[in-house]
Each structure stands twice: as C-alpha cells, then as structure tokens.
Amino acid sequence: MRAVFLDKQTFSSTLDFSIIEQQLTKLSCYATTSATEVISRCHDAEIIITNKVPLNAEILADLPKLRLICISATGYNNVDINAAKRLNIAVSNVSGYAGQSVAQYVFAQLLECYQQTNHHNNNTRQGLWSTSDAFCYHGNGFSELAGKTLGIIGYGNLGKAVAAIAQAFNMQVLISERPKTTTVRAGRVAFAQVIEQADIISLHCPQTAETENLIDASVLSRMKNTAVLVNTARGALVDEVALLNALKNKEIAYAILDVLRQEPPPVAHPLLNSKLANLKITAHIAWASIEAQQRLINLLANNIIAFKQGQRLNRLD
Known part of the structure; x- marks a missing residue:
C-alpha cells in the first residue's frame, strides 16, 4: 500500500518510523502540506497520514484511490468524517499516548x-x-x-x-x-x-x-x-x-x-x-515527549495493520 505523510514536521526528526514503513510498499513524507497541495501529492495514495492538514469533502472526492486516513492525533476536526463514510474511506485516530x-x-x-x-x-x-x-x-x-x-x-x-x-x-x-x-x-x-x-x-x-x-x-x-x-x-x-x-x-x-x-x-x-x-x-509541546511521540507512531502502525487485516481499530467512520 502506498501512503503519504502530509505534515511530518509535527514530529521530532529523531523518531523511528520503520514500524510504519514495514507495513507499506511506499511512504512519501512531506514536512508540511497546504490545502492546495493535497490532491497533487496524494493522487496515487491509498493511505494518508495527517496531523492537522484539513481533508474536506471536496478534497476527498478527488482522491479515488484513497482507502484509509490515519489521523496522527486524537482530535479529528480537520477531517470530514461524514464525507469519508460516503466515499467508503476508513478513518482512524490515536489516543492514550500522551x-x-x-x-x-x-x-x-x-x-x-x-x-x-x-x-x-x-x-x-x-x-x-x-x-x-x-x-x-x-x-x-x-x-x-x-x-x-x-x-x-x-x-x-x-x-x-x-x-x-x-x-x-x-x-x-x-x-x-x-x-x-x-x-x-x-x-x-x-x-x-x-x-x-x-x-x-x-x-x-x-x-x-x-x-x-x-x-x-x-x-x-x-x-x-x-x-x-x-x-x-x-x-x-x-x-x-x-x-x-x-x-x-x-x-x-x-x-x-x-x-x-x-x-x-x-x-x-x-x-x-x-x-x-x-x-x-509554550508552543503546543505538552504532548510531545520523545516517548509519547514514539508511542503515537507505534499506534499509527497498529491502525494500519488492523485495517489491512479487516479489523476496526480506533475507527471514526
């Protein structure tokens, strides 16, 4: 499965992402992504990983290959969950890491x-x-x-x-x-x-x-x-x-x-x-101990594994 990480800069550069990479055929990472760049960067993606990049109904409708959105946070107000449901796109988040x-x-x-x-x-x-x-x-x-x-x-x-x-x-x-x-x-x-x-x-x-x-x-x-x-x-x-x-x-x-x-x-x-x-x-860093960030990355990998196995782990859709 091909995945795109839209805003990897929200995480420390010292983290180990190999547990996610092992579940994918390709992972393309961008430091940040504007709303106008999402479609061009994700047109071939089956999985999108996003922390804060908005994914509204219009954007989702232009991504026919998309099967899973992994929100790398607990809050999910940046993703149109109802639109994802209509388009049969799974959505998961993470919690309990911080x-x-x-x-x-x-x-x-x-x-x-x-x-x-x-x-x-x-x-x-x-x-x-x-x-x-x-x-x-x-x-x-x-x-x-x-x-x-x-x-x-x-x-x-x-x-x-x-x-x-x-x-x-x-x-x-x-x-x-x-x-x-x-x-x-x-x-x-x-x-x-x-x-x-x-x-x-x-x-x-x-x-x-x-x-x-x-x-x-x-x-x-x-x-x-x-x-x-x-x-x-x-x-x-x-x-x-x-x-x-x-x-x-x-x-x-x-x-x-x-x-x-x-x-x-x-x-x-x-x-x-x-x-x-x-x-x-302070600059929204209370959640971001190195240990908490790594736990979050591991939880993202678990969500991808569960999706591939047909399980509904941390699903919002």
Missing part, C-alpha cells in the same frame, strides 16, 4: 509557578546569596502544592494522569461535571463549584461546540483571584481577549498556556505581546 507527557508538563509548570525555581537560581547567579548577612537569601516567597485544590475539566486519559500526580502531592482534586448539566455523576463536582473553589484549573476536554469559549469573562470573574489556569487542551476553550483582561486586572493570578486559538499564532498575537509577568506560553 498522558504522562502532559501530566509532567502541567506539574513542571506548576512547580515553577509556585516554587519560583528560576528566580532563586538567578539570585544565586547574581551573587545575592554570597552578599547575604544571613545563611539563606529568601527572595520571592514560594508556596506548597500540598493542600491546594486542583480542578480538572475533562477527565479522560490526560485528566486522570494529572489527577494521579496531584494526589501524590497531597492536593485536593475536584473532577468537574460537564457545564450546563443538571445531573452530577458520582465522583464529579458541579462545574460552577469547581470554578469557584479551585486554586488551579487544568483543562483537558476536547474542543466542541459546547466547550468553545468555555473559559469566558463570566467564568474568569468567578475564579479566585489567586487561581492559576492551565490549558494544554485546545486554544479555543479560552476566550483569549477575556483572559488577557483578567490577567491585566488581576482577576486571576496566573495563566499557563500550551495552546492558542490560532496555531502557529501571528507575530502580533495580543497574548504573545502582552509582556505580562503572570502569563507563560
């Missing part, structure tokens, strides 16, 4: 936020300890995670991995029920209660019509003014204008963002250019 990577990222950032590690390292580099009259040099104070309340919104593989580490830190974990629901399941807490009680809110839910702008001006105003917001899910979950205002006005204490609504973001993005001390932004 729990430890995301959880490690969340706590690396929280530890820096609460422990002020870089600040204290810099104090020593600047000679402030050497000139101290006391045996220690305090600098900025730091706080313990123990006893803090962590609100988790989205309790799948990622949310559960974060919760497990939080419990090891002796934090209180509140698992949010879905917003705008009147029924609260056992082990869950009403969304409004989580928003109001949490010292830290960590987002792990998918982007849907219901979750877009989930964290808006109203929600931000109900959070503690000492609260920290962490978003490693999707940028569109947060109203970015409202967040910028909330940080400027100290309605919340801090925000840690690994995702933005537009990726890559424009150079003039308001959050990137805010220069706020209480905002930290």
